[in-house]
Amino acid sequence: MSSHDFITPAKMARGLGSAKSGTETHIRQRVSAIALIFLVPWFVYSIINAMSGDIVDAQVWAAKPWNAILLILTAGAAFFHMRIGMQVVIEDYIAKTGTKSALLILNSFACIALFVTVALSVLKIWIGAGV
Amino acid sequence: MVQLTLPKGSAPKKGKTWPKPQGATNLRQFRIYRYSPEEGGNPRWDTYWVDMDRAGTMILDVLFYIKNNVDPTLAFRRSCREGVCGSCAMNIAGQNTIACTKGFDELPGGVITIAPLPSQPVVKDLIPDLTSFYAQHAYVQPYLKTVTPDPEKEWKQSEEDREELNGLYECILCASCTTSCPSYWWNGDKYLGPAALLQAYRWLIDSRDEATGERLDDLEDPFKLYRCHTIMNCAQVCPKGLNPAKAIAKIKHMMVERVS
Numbered sequence: 422m423s424s425h426d427f428i429t430p431a432k433m434a435r436g437l438g439s440a441k442s443g444t445e446t447h448i449r450q451r452v453s454a455i456a457l458i459f460l461v462p463w464f465v466y467s468i469i470n471a472m473s474g475d476i477v478d479a480q481v482w483a484a485k486p487w488n489a490i491l492l493i494l495t496a497g498a499a500f501f502h503m504r505i506g507m508q509v510v511i512e513d514y515i516a517k518t519g520t521k522s523a524l525l526i527l528n529s530f531a532c533i534a535l536f537v538t539v540a541l542s543v544l545k546i547w548i549g550a551g552v
Numbered sequence: 553m554v555q556l557t558l559p560k561g562s563a564p565k566k567g568k569t570w571p572k573p574q575g576a577t578n579l580r581q582f583r584i585y586r587y588s589p590e591e592g593g594n595p596r597w598d599t600y601w602v603d604m605d606r607a608g609t610m611i612l613d614v615l616f617y618i619k620n621n622v623d624p625t626l627a628f629r630r631s632c633r634e635g636v637c638g639s640c641a642m643n644i645a646g647q648n649t650i651a652c653t654k655g656f657d658e659l660p661g662g663v664i665t666i667a668p669l670p671s672q673p674v675v676k677d678l679i680p681d682l683t684s685f686y687a688q689h690a691y692v693q694p695y696l697k698t699v700t701p702d703p704e705k706e707w708k709q710s711e712e713d714r715e716e717l718n719g720l721y722e723c724i725l726c727a728s729c730t731t732s733c734p735s736y737w738w739n740g741d742k743y744l745g746p747a748a749l750l751q752a753y754r755w756l757i758d759s760r761d762e763a764t765g766e767r768l769d770d771l772e773d774p775f776k777l778y779r780c781h782t783i784m785n786c787a788q789v790c791p792k793g794l795n796p797a798k799a800i801a802k803i804k805h806m807m808v809e810r811v812s
Contacts, residue, residue, distance in 0.1 A: 430687030436742060443774040444807040509781075512774075513738045514554045 446505060453502040460495040484550030489543050496539035504532040554738045567596030570622050576603035580656075582614060584626065585667040587674050595674070597665075598623070604656065611644055611659075611666070612651040615678075627677040635791060638726030642678050643667040648728035648789045669731040671740060685727050688744045691770070692752035697763035713759035720754035720799060722792050723747060729786035729796050735779045742775035746786035746796030749777065753799035756806060765810075772807060 467488065471479040482488055507528045515521040567586055572579060579601050587595035600618050607617040612630055619626045629639040633652045640651040645664050672680035696707065730736050730745035744752070752771055755761050771777045777800070786796040 430683045431690065433684060433741060434687035434691045434744075439770050439773045439776060441769060441772050443772055443778040444804075444811055446774065447778055447804060448808055448811075513735075516554075 450502065450505045453498045453505075456494070456498040457502060460491065460498055463491060464495045480546050480550070483543060483546045486547070489547040492543045493540050496536050496543075500532040500536040500539075504528060507532075561594055564595040564597050567598040569599040570601065572601040573603045573606075573621070576601075576605065578604040580604050581663045582618075583663055583665045584618070584678070585665075585674075586626070586677055588625075588676055599663075609655055610652055611654045611656075612640055614656075615651060615666075627679055629679055636724060638724035641669055641726035641728045641791075643670060648732045650724075650726050650728065650791045653791055669727055671731050671737045672727075680727070680731070682727055684740065685730055685745070685747070686725075688730075688748045689725065689751060691744065692748050692755070693763075693767070693770075694751045694755060696755075696758070696761055697766075698760070699762050707760040709759050716757050716759070717754060719794055720750060720757075723750055723754075723794060724792060726791065728789045728791060729794075732785040732789045733780075734783055734785070735781055739775055739779050742773075743779035744771075744776050746780070746800065749780070749803060750794065750796040750799045753803050756803060764806075768803075768806060768810065771803060777803060777807075 467482070471482050474482075483492060508525060511521060511524045511528060515524055564585060564587075582600045582602055583597045584600060585595055586598045600622055602614050602617055607614050610633075612633055615626065615628050615630075619628075628642070628651070630652065631637040631639040633640075635650060635653040638650060641648065642651055644651065644654055644666050645660055648669055651666075666678065668674050668678045669680045669682075672682060672685070675681050698707070725747060727747060729750075730747045733746055736743055736745045749771075752767065756764055756767050761767075780797065780800045782797055782801065784797050787794070787798070790796065
């Protein structure tokens, strides 16, 4: 006999009740997805073009104000969107509470760290170019 | 939570092959999931040969043929035999549906497998334990809730408002959609599933219901509602042609509407 044998179905269905949250996350995920619809094609097109030249050409391209701004926006939208998506994957696939909590925190830290790294790299090129 | 392997004792093994009916010329092979808690052991796939000239036209007829002519111990639920009660929902040739309206002409070629609805405990053979499914349905309080005192005769509704309920009220609670949903497989203890959410939306948009806000409050949860990832298995398998995924999307739209 398991410890759950006397739990009623209603108790299970009600669980801890509604968290009264989730809508904000839903909106954020959709809005970041809309941004990425425009930013990702621009990013892919630009990267393919940048690959045709050498590293100096790529730095000159990244130092142009609009390119730098769009690069930072792309990274921001992508890592923001990725954090939400990865959170769902972790919640679905990791059973142990401790491991799950640790991975959820790591997910947030990793996405923020990746964004800061990209943003600072672009700013360094931009500022370094003296624009 | 994702479970990539079946729990211990749940993996079906090769079972018995029942003899072919004598004198039959139009035979079809069926592999049917068998499990009996009294007998213990793992479930098994039994093989049956069915005389299609004598079996009728629907999968439910096949099951009756087997039960009446081959193996009387085969257990399955059925009642209305016309797609109204939802009792005979099961997994036929890899797809959840109801056996009474699934015709032979819709089946793929080769051996046909018949199994109970996935992801639920099995009571016996093709009979799943839908206790949790019904409790989740009860959670959405699928009935009219009002604060205005009851009118003398009836709650009235315009024809246009009544039309809004089309495509929602027809659900027969067969559980085909809910048990076909991977999100429900992984999070069936927290996610309400497509059938319950379809009914939730049916009452959310009922012009007579006065508990819309409270209903949305009860649903607003990262798991109860937002675990739907629009996989669309629900709409693909619904034997009544309903679209629970669309109803869930509309609930999400209502959630967004009230915060923006």
